[in-house]
Amino acid sequence: MASRVVISRASRIKTKLETALQAAVLEVEDVSHQHAGHAAVRHMEGGAQETHFNVRIVSAKFQDQxxxxxxxxxxxxxxxxxxxxxxxxxxTAKTPKEAGLDS
Known part of the structure; x- marks a missing residue:
């Protein structure tokens, strides 16, 4: 029986956004602990973890969007x-210029 590797939701989010948006900056912060008592969290499967995130992303793909x-x-x-x-x-979604990364 093969062992299954469990990848955190934060890691999956980071990988998906980095790959698709070619992020110059990407910060993924799990703030689920701040919402532990909320009804929506209590009703999720087994009091699911990793439910709330702050994402800061800088990508050229946001240009003209x-x-x-x-x-x-x-x-x-x-x-x-x-x-x-x-x-x-x-x-928080910005272009490199908006984030001050482009000269």
């Missing part, structure tokens, strides 16, 4: 996570 479209890009990339226990994302 308004804030709603940028967030939609992130949500679309993480749709399977949202269907499997990810409850909330706080997203």
């Amino acid at each position: 308004n804030l709603v479209k940028r967030h939609r890009m992130v949500y679309d990339l993480l749709s399977d996570e949202l269907q499997s226990g990810l409850h909330a994302l706080s997203i």
Whole structure:
């Protein structure tokens, strides 16, 4: 029987966003502990862990995209996570120029 490697939700989020958006900066912060008592968290499978995240991403792919479209890009990339226990994302999505990375 092969052993199964469990990868954290934070690692999966980071990999998906880095790969698809070619992020210049990507910070994924698990803030689930701040929401442990919330009803939505209590009702998830076995009091699911890793449910709330702050994401800061800088990507050239956000160029010419308004804030709603940028967030939609992130949500679309993480749709399977949202269907499997990810409850909330706080997203900061900027272009390299907006983040002060382009001269």
